Amino acid sequence: MAYNPRHMKWWGWGYEDVEFRASRHPDFWPFARSVLDIESDEFPRHEWNLESIELPEGHVDEPFVAKLRACLAPGQITSDTKERVTHAYGKGFRDLFRLRHGIAIGAPDLIVYPESEHEVSLTVRAAAERDIVLIPFGGGSNIAGCLERMDSRRMCVSLDMRRLRRVLSVDKRSFTAQIEAGVFGPDLEEQLAAHGMTLGHFPDSFLHSTLGGWIATRSAGMQSDKYGKIEDMVIAVRMVTPEGVLETRVVPKSSNGIDVKHLCIGSEGTLGIITEAKMRVHAIPESRQVRGYLFPEFEGGIEAMHACMSNECMPAMVRLNDPDKTALSLAFRPPSSGFTKIASKLYKTYLRAKGLAQPRACLMLTAFEGRQAGVSRQLQRAEAIYKKRGAVGLPAGAGKSFEATKYDFPHIRDFLLDRDVTTDVSETATVWSNIVPLYRDTIAFLRAEISNSGVRPWAGCHISHTYQCGASLYFTFGFRQQPGNEMEQYLQVKRAVQQSFIDHGATLSHHHAVGTEHLPWLAADISPVGVQAVSAIKQGLDPGNIMNPGRLLPSSSPFEDWRALSSPSRDRERVKS
């Protein structure tokens, strides 16, 4: 029996039997009601019923299907309704909102589960011969609109890679591992741990995303400060394109002309299917210390991060929340996070005496890992730097609480969607000198844009993923939905924040990909000649445009496309047309 990890629930994040437990986060709903100005406490319990979903009529190309059936086992090919719905989208707001309203226009006609690169190749060849669209599918966790079908004219196949999940070899002396691309985070780490190794890549989506997805979207893990982004970890890659297998050598660095590895990384499924990569891995660190601090203000926290970087005292992870995100994080904290109510009250009094009363206080979480001695020394140096900027160390519970709940955050959105609240995130990166202006203006635009729709805005930000020259800014926002205008309302807000990134010299995304949601800003980001170059590569490796069409190449009106694909009513029209 082939390995087949479970899919996420089609109507939200995580497995079907896992959801946001309000009892585990007792302060959260009162917090949300208060900041979002929600009066009601009664919301209908939804029953998610597949039968309510409107699927596009299946295109079936008989010769193509016959070829697949001749080569693959029956269990590798399916057009089951639930499978089609599950593969229709990623997990962005637009995706979940549409599915929850019965719209699955993005659904493929067929899902194929290859079990080897050979099977990927024959599927790609067969698709190229018959002009059939292929969309590579990893964990389906993408939130930028990378996975929905954009072309209703041709048959569309979702190529689900989860059965290519083996760590094929580990070279412990060279700290490299050869890994199949469909492996999920926990499975990968378990296989590497058997060799005493770790990849060191822990994105928020870790439980539900795959190596191939990480590479195709230029993902970043929480500990990128130490281990780099995924593009820094790929030593070599194999990608099956309609023109054959692009393959690079297992060498640390080269001067072999244009580095074609970087054509595969970030290609978002538009050139081919990444089947395997040789990754840089690390010995499991001797020591790991996760700590929490409160800073009297956001700017002081940013200064502390900058000072750490300037002084070669880089943590493996650092996340600095602004005051609003701090309030959210504290409200999200499990009740048993390290100290009793009385202790907590005393502690709050102490913090207040230090001038750290909310709402100005900013929570910073850090992790240091590596050799025992190095970790202790770095932590000591970092704490000295933090204290100089007025920070107060939190009890050990803060770090433990973060560790215990670090993958739970995406569940919030489902919980709030059930309560007619839209939430989403937008993230970017910029240089140190631009962080504060970008932060201030973007938060202001975001709040103004939400207010424009007549509801109370909530927006917060955290800074993370530090580099020598800058860092990432991650904005989270939420608001009550305007009944009947939910999608337009969302689009206005999302558009404002993305436009602010570009107007301030930042990038359209630090680690979430271009997809359809960020495509309108691609030419501004990489320049029109850059887009022309991408188009040329596409033409060279996928002349039939069968690989995930509609991505990375803006049409003449990409923003209009984005809107058109977003509105349930327009989608319904598109289904019919």
Place this chain on the structure above:
Amino acid sequence: MAYNPRHMKWWGWGYEDVEFRASRHPDFWPFARSVLDIESDEFPRHEWNLESIELPEGHVDEPFVAKLRACLAPGQITSDTKERVTHAYGKGFRDLFRLRHGIAIGAPDLIVYPESEHEVSLTVRAAAERDIVLIPFGGGSNIAGCLERMDSRRMCVSLDMRRLRRVLSVDKRSFTAQIEAGVFGPDLEEQLAAHGMTLGHFPDSFLHSTLGGWIATRSAGMQSDKYGKIEDMVIAVRMVTPEGVLETRVVPKSSNGIDVKHLCIGSEGTLGIITEAKMRVHAIPESRQVRGYLFPEFEGGIEAMHACMSNECMPAMVRLNDPDKTALSLAFRPPSSGFTKIASKLYKTYLRAKGLAQPRACLMLTAFEGRQAGVSRQLQRAEAIYKKRGAVGLPAGAGKSFEATKYDFPHIRDFLLDRDVTTDVSETATVWSNIVPLYRDTIAFLRAEISNSGVRPWAGCHISHTYQCGASLYFTFGFRQQPGNEMEQYLQVKRAVQQSFIDHGATLSHHHAVGTEHLPWLAADISPVGVQAVSAIKQGLDPGNIMNPGRLLPSSSPFEDWRALSSPSRDRERVKS
């Protein structure tokens, strides 16, 4: 008056008034005579005479030249003989051998010195309109055959970038600097030093190479272990292509699809002219320590390098010489390198007692730099690791001697060419687990191939540029020339070493570029589909194939092309045809 740094001498390395001084390296010539089996000590003194050079007949496209003359100053355009000869080649063995035999088939028809990106753009546009070949020229230090004209059918212009030499701005908070691409190493470091900054990029060619050249060829500096290769330092880039300016944003990292910055890096002039880059820079380090050690054997030294890397104790630079390269380095040492003859004799006796008698002993040079405290600690840890593998620390003179002579090495080749000795280098990179097998086999092939030509072989290697997963291997070789068959003899040897790299899973070059010399192995290195991708990018950005044609795209018989361009007799035929 426009800034105009001097060119290197056309017949060798360095300025015309600088040459290898045997008196500064008194042991070198006796060493070379002994290992290469050279009987004579009498060689004619060459007088390099421009009039003996056979230049291709100049193509002149009048409308193109008229357009340039209308926009540029007279001093920016020249077809002077010396300029044409100077821009004919880089500084590889084939280049110098041909010029010394009067062959300048690679010479451009015209040399243009733009002084702004605008002037680059108008030259590129004019060239595209008139189907004229452009070859970007930085310092002319390339040794892989990147610079010679490959197309005798069309007019050919060398675009010499040295007047675009300004550091335009420094963002000290973000550790970035915006720099014009034509700046030479020393000029760049001087401008950055005024801001307390350094790029940290010190290739062997540092005195005679430019930022644009480094980026176009994926150069590596001596301290890449700490600062990375040039591709790790580029934050953003501007490249003028025949289709317009490709421009990327000043952001630390992004998820904006395919990273088009990596199309510019390593493009070897085939897509456009790199005019400007935003580079990561560093505060000038508080402390810098250069040290020398002798290891009882090569493998022990490799183990020590590996142990340093595994223990997060990475020097800024480490170079481990094999026994033959060690002997060469010691022979190259200036007489005043730190200790008197008597001390030296005593020291040798001591080393012998430690079991470090030549020829097995291996010299390692390291540099540690950064914060004072960090450097001391790292040095201490590294020395403990080295000593465990039997290393003996050398007196401070060893490090000083390296620092004093680190840019002198390329002069050796001219000195030996004057004495009918061919020398060259080939370098690659591989993972740790493959270093010893690759080293052993390649040295053996190299010696066997040289012996095949009937002369005594000399070959040595150093390992440098360490990464977590591997390192670079740099082979140096030399032999007496077979009169009348010098070029074929060279090609056989060069071919053997390159083939060995590829047969052993390594790459065609770690930092010297593809050029014409490594082009026959490109498809093996990046796969045929990789070459197809490069070809597609070329088609997209340079549809007229005016940018440095003949590079990065192997013809049907690239190895034959390479030979054809190498033999003086064949070149002469090509001039006539």
